[in-house]
Amino acid sequence: MGRKPTTRGFTLVETLIAMVLLSLLMISGAMAYDYFSQNWQRNKGLADATLERHHLLSLVQKVTANSFPKVVYSGEERLGFYFLGRDNGFTGTSRMSVQNPDATAVYRIFREENGQGGYRLVYEEAVLDHEYLTHANQDLPFNFRRVLYDNVEQINFRYYGFGSLTERNQTIAADMGDTFELRWFDEYDGLQRVLHPQAIHIDLNGFNWSIEVPDAVEGAIARYTSDA
Numbered sequence: 248m249g250r251k252p253t254t255r256g257f258t259l260v261e262t263l264i265a266m267v268l269l270s271l272l273m274i275s276g277a278m279a280y281d282y283f284s285q286n287w288q289r290n291k292g293l294a295d296a297t298l299e300r301h302h303l304l305s306l307v308q309k310v311t312a313n314s315f316p317k318v319v320y321s322g323e324e325r326l327g328f329y330f331l332g333r334d335n336g337f338t339g340t341s342r343m344s345v346q347n348p349d350a351t352a353v354y355r356i357f358r359e360e361n362g363q364g365g366y367r368l369v370y371e372e373a374v375l376d377h378e379y380l381t382h383a384n385q386d387l388p389f390n391f392r393r394v395l396y397d398n399v400e401q402i403n404f405r406y407y408g409f410g411s412l413t414e415r416n417q418t419i420a421a422d423m424g425d426t427f428e429l430r431w432f433d434e435y436d437g438l439q440r441v442l443h444p445q446a447i448h449i450d451l452n453g454f455n456w457s458i459e460v461p462d463a464v465e466g467a468i469a470r471y472t473s474d475a
Contacts, residue, residue, distance in 0.1 A: 303393055306345045307370050310354055311458045313342040316443035320382045328437030329353070329383060330444065332406045336369075337435075337447060339460075340380070346391055350376035353387050356395075356449070358402040368396040368451065383438055400452050406435035407446035415442060415464065 317329040317340040331338045336357020344352030354372040361367045373387035380387075407429060409415040414427040435444045442464065449456040 303345070304395060306348075307356075307393075307395060309348075310341045310343055310345060310352065310372070311356075311447075314339050314447075314458060314460045315342055316340075316437075316460065316463055317380060319380060319385075319438075321438045322382075322384055325438075325441075327383065327439070327441050328443040329380065330435065330437030332404060332432075332435035332444065332447065334404055334433050336404060337406070339447075344372050344374045344391075345370075345393075346372065346374050347376055350374050351380075353380065353389075355389075358399075358404075361397055363398060365398045365400055366402045367394050368399060368402055368449075369393070370395050396451060401450070402452075403450040404433075405448045405450075406432045406444040407448065408432070408435065408440075408444035409442060410440065412441040412464065415462075 318326055319329045321327045329338075329340055336355060338353065338355040341352050341354055344350050344354070346352075352372045352374050354370065356368065356370050358366045359369055369392065371389050371392045373389045374391075375387075378387070409418065409427060409429060410432075418426045418428075429445065431448075432444070437443050443460060443462075445460055445462055447458040447460070449458075
C-alpha cells in the first residue's frame with residue numbers, strides 16, 4: 248500500500264512572521280493616514296487664513312477709499328481737520344468701518360517693528376456709530392486691531408496737498424496774488440494746516456498703495472457742527 252499524503256499547516260514561526268508583517272502594514276497605513284490628515288488640516292488652515300486676510304485687505308481698502316475730510320475743534324477751540332500724518336503712519340476718518348460698513352470710523356494705519364529686523368503694517372479703528380466726533384483730543388474706542396502685512400523691510404508714508412488752507416484758497420481764486428502747487432510732504436497735520444491732504448502714499452518695499460481723498464474743504468467747514 249502507498250503512503251497517505253500528509254497535510255502540512257503553518258508553523259508557529261510562520262504565523263508569527265505573518266502577524267508581524269500584517270502589523271507593520273497596519274502601522275504604516277495608520278501613519279500615512281495620520282500624515283495625510285495633518286497635512287490636510289495644515290493646508291486647510293493656511294487656505295482659511297489666506298482667504299480671511301484677503302477679505303480683511305479688501306475691507307480696509309474700501310475704508311480708505313471712503314476717507315473724507317472731517318472738521319473738528321482743536322484744543323484752542325479753533326477749527327481744523329481731523330488728520331495727522333507722520334513718516335510712520337497716519338490717522339484719518341472714513342464713511343465706513345471694517346467692523347460695521349454702515350458706520351463712520353476713525354482709523355489709523357502705521358508701521359511698527361516686528362522684533363525680527365523688519366516691520367509690520369497695522370490697521371486700527373474706532374467705530375463712531377454711537378459717538379460724535381467734535382474735538383481733536385476726543386478719547387476714542389480703538390478696540391479693533393489687525394496686522395495687514397508682516398516682515399516688511401521698509402514702510403514709508405507721504406502726503407500730497409497744499410501747504411495750508413491759505414495756499415489752497417489763493418490758488419483756487421487765482422486773482423489774489425501768489426499761487427501754489429500741490430506737493431508731497433513727509434508730515435501733514437490737519438489741525439495746523441487747517442486742511443486735509445488730497446492723497447496718501449504708502450510704500451511697502453516698492454509696492455505702492457495710494458489713497459485719494461476728495462477736496463471738499465468748503466462743504467466740510469460749512470457742516471462742522473454736524474457729525475461725521
